[in-house]
Amino acid sequence: MLDLNNISIAYDNKTVVNEVTFSLNSGEIGCLLGPSGCGKTSILRAIAGFEPVTRGEIALRGAQVASVDTHIAPDKRKVAVVFQDFALFPHLNVAQNIAFGLHLSSAKEKAQRVDELLSLVGLPDIGERFTHALSGGQQQRVALARALAVRPDLLLLDEPFSSLDAELREDLAQDIRRILKRAGTSALLVTHDQHEAFAMADKIGVLNAGHLLQWATAYQLYHRPVDKFVAGFIGQGTLLPGQIMVTDNTDDIHLKTKLGVFSLTQEQIVQFAGATHIDVLVRPDDIVHDDNSPNVALVMARAFKGAHILYELALHDDPTATVLCLAPSHHDHALGERIGIRLDLKHLVMFSA
Numbered sequence: 013m014l015d016l017n018n019i020s021i022a023y024d025n026k027t028v029v030n031e032v033t034f035s036l037n038s039g040e041i042g043c044l045l046g047p048s049g050c051g052k053t054s055i056l057r058a059i060a061g062f063e064p065v066t067r068g069e070i071a072l073r074g075a076q077v078a079s080v081d082t083h084i085a086p087d088k089r090k091v092a093v094v095f096q097d098f099a100l101f102p103h104l105n106v107a108q109n110i111a112f113g114l115h116l117s118s119a120k121e122k123a124q125r126v127d128e129l130l131s132l133v134g135l136p137d138i139g140e141r142f143t144h145a146l147s148g149g150q151q152q153r154v155a156l157a158r159a160l161a162v163r164p165d166l167l168l169l170d171e172p173f174s175s176l177d178a179e180l181r182e183d184l185a186q187d188i189r190r191i192l193k194r195a196g197t198s199a200l201l202v203t204h205d206q207h208e209a210f211a212m213a214d215k216i217g218v219l220n221a222g223h224l225l226q227w228a229t230a231y232q233l234y235h236r237p238v239d240k241f242v243a244g245f246i247g248q249g250t251l252l253p254g255q256i257m258v259t260d261n262t263d264d265i266h267l268k269t270k271l272g273v274f275s276l277t278q279e280q281i282v283q284f285a286g287a288t289h290i291d292v293l294v295r296p297d298d299i300v301h302d303d304n305s306p307n308v309a310l311v312m313a314r315a316f317k318g319a320h321i322l323y324e325l326a327l328h329d330d331p332t333a334t335v336l337c338l339a340p341s342h343h344d345h346a347l348g349e350r351i352g353i354r355l356d357l358k359h360l361v362m363f364s365a
């Protein structure tokens with residue numbers, strides 16, 4: 013549905029998006045995630061046709077729409093955009109807002125399509141109402157219905173939940189995902205909020221300073237981050253220092269950490285050849301609190317999360333070797349206590365120190 017091949021974008025000769033490549037299949041929902049100013053919106057605008065590319069090409073349904081020499085006009089791309097502030101027309105009612113871009117011949121056909129879209133977004137009875145009388149979540153659904161009215165090949169959503177309450181955002185993101193999947197619409201979302209990205213997207217691209225670092229599923233980003241930036245940006249965790257130990261048998265290479273000694277796969281040995289110091293990514297769910305475990309760690313900090321408590325624990329009382337542990341909230345321990353832990357590491361994620 014969408015292919016970006018090595019695209020760069022610049023303002024006043026300053027490159028802000030650098031050789032970005034990714035693809036979205038038909039019916040898939042993608043997300044560009046990254047800190048403020050990393051270039052997410054610029055990429056979305058280039059796909060919509062509002063911004064030229066200075067390198068590479070963009071193709072929709074296999075047809076090139078943008079390159080250094082090509083620029084297909086936005087209205088010829090079959091792409092619809094839902095904006096941050098919804099951009100609904102205040103002088104039109106909901107039905108008129110949704111029907112605005114529809115070029116159907118009869119009024120009856122238009123009314124039918126509007127009804128179809130209102131039930132798709134779960135608001136079947138509000139066609140006559142004016143948009144100022146709707147909640148933020150309802151306005152967002154109307155904006156979505158209006159964007160879907162023209163049956164776009166691709167829907168672009170620019171920070172669509174940022175003006176809504178935090179509690180509403182994740183629920184609405186999940187609802188909108190269901191609506192898009194029911195309609196079979198391919199979509200690309202831009203956000204700096206990973207929870208929105210997780211709730212909505214099949215594939216997520218993490219960007220930093222104009223570079224796309226990884227394009228993958230949420231699971232892969234969390235469990236197999238390609239670098240320390242992605243590891244730190246997605247989810248929580250700590251980097252535990254480790255030291256490579258080589259025995260006389262050079263195939264027998266181990267990593268020594270305060271959590272214990274790990275043997276490395278052949279692939280890891282090749283990847284970290286020559287390194288002596290390595291950081292191991294430890295997620296809170298890799299550390300299980302177990303009162304019966306002989307291994308104890310010192311509670312350095314704690315944050316009550318309702319169902320869970322997130323503990324920061326020092327291993328062997330060393331404050332430079334800490335891990336996080338998400339324990340059920342009945343296990344209520346104070347700062348300075350030593351609590352039992354068990355390691356439940358499914359795979360070793362390591363970075364050069």
Ligand SMILES: Nc1ncnc2c1ncn2[C@@H]1O[C@H](COP(=O)(O)OP(=O)(O)OP(=O)(O)O)[C@@H](O)[C@H]1O
Nearest residue numbers: 023024028046047048049050051052053054055204
């Ligand atoms: N029209 C413009 N002219 C000049 N520089 C721009 C323009 N639009 C964006 N920039 C710059 O390009 C960089 C990327 O901006 P962009 O809006 O794409 O980032 P973003 O990741 O969407 O940020 P945010 O989350 O804050 O919206 C920023 O440094 C920004 O200041």
